[in-house]
Ligand code: HEC
């Protein structure tokens with residue numbers, strides 16, 4: 001895909017996705033999130049590289065993903081099971097809890113990260129200048145490289161659906177993915 005098409009995509013997505021606000025109750029979220037802590041950490045920083053950090057993640061993005069797992073629009077056997085019985089209020093409360101925590105940067109292979117720095121420029125238009133995320137665009141900074149790489153491969157294979165990300169990941173080689181995700185993990 002050429003840069004012009006990418007910029008059009010970026011602009012149209014940015015204007016489409018309004019910045020919705022949520023009224024989740026973080027204290028209620030903490031007591032509802034007990035079942036999540038074993039995998040994602042009690043403060044939302046996980047120790048397993050395939051379990052994403054949730055700390056500091058965008059509230060709107062967390063709400064979207066939990067709703068998508070619950071409604072079987074994002075396929076993952078573990079998470080569909082975990083989200084199955086959550087109400088919309090539970091989801092907003094849990095999202096408020098994890099988004100309020102501080103991300104512990106997962107880190108990444110320094111040599112690969114150095115090579116990925118320039119390639120990651122194409123991601124900042126949507127994911128924020130420091131990959132900190134914005135509304136429905138997830139924070140990628142400090143996320144586990146192995147988790148990010150798995151998601152990019154899932155988009156590329158069409159197993160995870162999002163028109164923008166499917167188009168962008170189609171242009172990334174396995175080497176690009178390894179380098180960019182190592183860099184993002186170090187932020
Ligand atoms: C048994 C381990 C396990 C438990 C327990 C668990 N998760 Fe997950 N979670 C995962 C895995 C693995 C993924 C990545 C799924 C994938 O690869 O698409 C994930 C993904 C997520 C995501 C998507 C994050 C992103 O960056 O897109 C959210 C949000 C999430 N989990 C929230 C929760 C919540 C809330 C709970 C508790 C109600 C919970 N999880 C319990 C393993 C777990």
Ligand code: HEC
Nearest residue numbers: 009010013122123126137138148151152162164165168180
């Ligand atoms: C046109 C806007 C746009 C651009 C440019 C973009 N992304 Fe995304 N990205 C998104 C959106 C929107 C989502 C959330 C998709 C969803 O809701 O499932 C996303 C999700 C992701 C995810 C999943 C994160 C998670 O926690 O599961 C990864 C990984 C990702 N993007 C990596 C990248 C990388 C790497 C680049 C640059 C090569 C990039 N993105 C460029 C819009 C964009």
